Amino acid sequence: MLEDKDYKLKVGLAEMLKGGVIMDVTNAEQAKIAEDAGAVAVMALERIPADIRAQGGVARMSDPQLIKEIQKAVSIPVMAKCRIGHFAEAQVLEALGIDFIDESEVLTPADEEYHIDKHKFKIPFVCGCRNLGEALRRIAEGAALLRTKGEAGTGNIVEAVRHMRAVQREIKHITTLGDEELVIYAKNIGAPLELVKYVKEHGKLPVPNFAAGGIATPADASLMMQLGAEAVFVGSGIFKSEDPPKRARAIVMATTHYMDFDLIARVSEGLREPMRGIDIHELSEEEKLATRGW
Amino acid sequence: MKFGILALQGDFALHQKALQRVGIETQLVRKPEHLTGLMGLIMPGGESTTFVKLLKEIGLFDAIREFAKNHVIFGTCAGLITLARKIVNYDLETLNLIDIVVERNAYGRQIDSFVDTVRVSINHTDTFEGVFIRAPKIIEIGQGVTALGYHQNDVVMAENDRILVATFHPELTDDLRIHEYFIQKARELK
Numbered sequence: 001m002l003e004d005k006d007y008k009l010k011v012g013l014a015e016m017l018k019g020g021v022i023m024d025v026t027n028a029e030q031a032k033i034a035e036d037a038g039a040v041a042v043m044a045l046e047r048i049p050a051d052i053r054a055q056g057g058v059a060r061m062s063d064p065q066l067i068k069e070i071q072k073a074v075s076i077p078v079m080a081k082c083r084i085g086h087f088a089e090a091q092v093l094e095a096l097g098i099d100f101i102d103e104s105e106v107l108t109p110a111d112e113e114y115h116i117d118k119h120k121f122k123i124p125f126v127c128g129c130r131n132l133g134e135a136l137r138r139i140a141e142g143a144a145l146l147r148t149k150g151e152a153g154t155g156n157i158v159e160a161v162r163h164m165r166a167v168q169r170e171i172k173h174i175t176t177l178g179d180e181e182l183v184i185y186a187k188n189i190g191a192p193l194e195l196v197k198y199v200k201e202h203g204k205l206p207v208p209n210f211a212a213g214g215i216a217t218p219a220d221a222s223l224m225m226q227l228g229a230e231a232v233f234v235g236s237g238i239f240k241s242e243d244p245p246k247r248a249r250a251i252v253m254a255t256t257h258y259m260d261f262d263l264i265a266r267v268s269e270g271l272r273e274p275m276r277g278i279d280i281h282e283l284s285e286e287e288k289l290a291t292r293g294w
Numbered sequence: 295m296k297f298g299i300l301a302l303q304g305d306f307a308l309h310q311k312a313l314q315r316v317g318i319e320t321q322l323v324r325k326p327e328h329l330t331g332l333m334g335l336i337m338p339g340g341e342s343t344t345f346v347k348l349l350k351e352i353g354l355f356d357a358i359r360e361f362a363k364n365h366v367i368f369g370t371c372a373g374l375i376t377l378a379r380k381i382v383n384y385d386l387e388t389l390n391l392i393d394i395v396v397e398r399n400a401y402g403r404q405i406d407s408f409v410d411t412v413r414v415s416i417n418h419t420d421t422f423e424g425v426f427i428r429a430p431k432i433i434e435i436g437q438g439v440t441a442l443g444y445h446q447n448d449v450v451m452a453e454n455d456r457i458l459v460a461t462f463h464p465e466l467t468d469d470l471r472i473h474e475y476f477i478q479k480a481r482e483l484k
Contacts, residue, residue: 005409012305012427012466013404016339016372019303038347040303040340075384075398076341077428099404099428122405256302256348257324 010124010144013077013100014208017041017145017231021221021252022210024048024235027066028073030244037248041077041100043233044070049106049153049289050236050275059107061089067096079126084293085111087120094123100145102126105292106152106235115293118142128212130163130290132170132199133189139207140192146205148229149290150213153236155277157214157223159290164211164227174200213290216241216274218254218264225258240275247271297480298323298332300358302348304340304372308465312473326357334366334480337373339427339463342398345376346386355389362391366456366483368476374459375430382433392457393436400431412450412462414443416475423469424450424462432461456483 020040025031031042046062047055061082071078077099082089084103089110093101103116105128118125119142128149129135135146148167150160170189177185177200186196198206211224212233221232232255234248241247250267257263285291297313299306301322310320313336321328323335335358337345349355358367369377378388378396401407404427412424424445432449435441443451443460451460451472458479464472 008409008425008466009404009407009427012425012463013407015305015308015466016341016427018305018307018340019301020341020344035343036347038344040344076343077404094405097403097405124404252344252348253351257352260324 006122007144011207013124014126014145017077017210018208019256020231021248021255022079022231022233023238023248024233025070026239028069030239031070031073031078033245034238034248035074035076037245038252039076039248040231041079042070042074043079043081043102043235045081048236048239050155050240051153052106053153053287053289061086061093061107064092064096067093067098071097081107082116083107084109085114085116087116090116090121090125094121098123100124100126103143104128105149105289109292115141126210128290128293129167131166131189132174133191134294135167135205135209136189136191136195136199139195139205143207145208145210147210147212147233149293150211150215151280151283152213152289154214154280154283155216155237155240155275156280157216157220158280160211160213160215160224161227163213163290164224164229167205167209168228171199171204175203215251216277217271218250218268221251221255222258222264225255231255236275242272247274295319295333296321296331297477298329298335300335300337300345300354300373302340302352302354303344304338305463305465306336306338309336309338309370309473312465312470316470316474316477318477323354324352326353329357329361332361332365334368334476335361336476337367337369337376338465339371339373342372342375343384343386345372346388349376359389359391362389362456364483366458366476366480367391368458370460370463370465371427371429374432374461377457377459379436392452392454392459393439394432394452394459395434395436396430397433398430399428400433401426401429404428410445412443412445414451414472416442416471420471422464422471423467425466426462429461432459453479
């Protein structure tokens with residue numbers, strides 16, 4: 001599977017996004033602001049996660065007309081979200097020529113048992129994960145890129161940190177295991193043995209892993225990169241803040257130069273108000289988007 | 295003998311791995327001062343709009359132009375676009391270090407990305423696995439530029455005396471011949 005030509009093209013595009021920032025946008029004008037700020041891709045959405053959270057109801061794939069307007073507005077890759085398990089939405093997104101599909105817990109799941117068989121598509125998929133077992137199950141289904149789930153639409157980084165640390169810790173742990181321990185380890189985390197063996201041998205996932213869910217400031221981006229993220233998704237954090245173009249540029253700079261703290265201090269000056277944010281402990285279990293998907 | 299890889303964004307880690315596999319010491323380049331003491335520079339794949347923005351913000355845009363006066367540079371995909379003289383379908387200031395005119399995303403979107411055999415003439419003519427991801431096309435080559443590689447009738451690899459460019463991604467394969475050719479080019483410049 002990992003040597004397949006189509007898979008090479010899928011993971012290849014994920015490789016090209018490394019070190020960059022992917023921004024949620026809800027119209028052509030925001031998409032242009034994102035591109036001008038140096039975003040490596042945009043995520044076309046009708047509502048950003050903070051509004052989905054506030055308004056409730058069933059969240060679905062975006063209107064194709066909106067997606068087309070955003071595709072026309074920018075030259076960088078355009079991503080879009082489909083519901084977990086909703087392969088027909090994914091087929092529609094593929095027909096629209098979307099560059100990357102996010103099978104996302106931010107939308108209301110369409111299937112509470114199965115995720116999409118992503119091998120059937122020529123377009124690469126990104127999926128969220130909270131731990132290594134979840135990450136490897138998504139890769140087994142054909143995901144070419146992973147991201148932490150975090151807790152979208154909260155402007156609170158705590159869950160993304162938890163998920164990134166969990167994945168990194170479990171990767172390190174696997175490298176210390178003996179070969180005789182791998183079968184049971186794979187069984188316990190619910191992941192295919194072949195992928196567990198890959199992680200032990202290489203000390204990393206076979207696909208890139210990005211951060212998402214709660215990134216609101218340049219320092220948040222630096223934190224996630226230092227914890228091992230290879231790029232950053234910013235959802236509500238930019239267009240829910242007071243000065244989106246300036247904040248977008250600052251987060252792009254902080255992601256590239258994530259170890260240059262003088263520079264991060266400089267770009268963080270005078271950004272005005274970030275998004276308001278939500279304390280995770282104020283959310284009930286049902287309100288947490290990260291618990292969607294398994 | 296140390297080579298730099300522009301590491302602002304993109305698949306720089308794959309180029310670094312390729313150079314390490316041919317026994318070359320590497321330096322990730324994120325600031326102008328990182329260019330000091332390097333034999334040459336690789337500009338990876340990624341997004342060219344992001345590259346130009348970040349190059350200018352940190353002062354590398356002018357620093358690389360200066361560096362190119364007496365060093366070799368190898369650019370793949372977005373790296374090639376950034377090194378070109380002109381982009382026909384997008385308004386973006388480029389480094390103008392090799393006289394080629396390019397079209398961005400010339401094959402289409404990701405659905406049109408492909409892997410196919412290309413013919414490459416380095417030392418002698420041979421085939422190479424061409425991985426094309428939202429790839430650009432070289433639509434014009436000018437003075438002092440030699441075509442080195444073809445996919446069907448399209449030029450996909452070219453060079454002048456110091457700059458080497460490819461529209462595809464040798465760093466996504468295990469084949470090191472093009473990276474070795476680049477090292478050889480740096481040695482011959484000395």
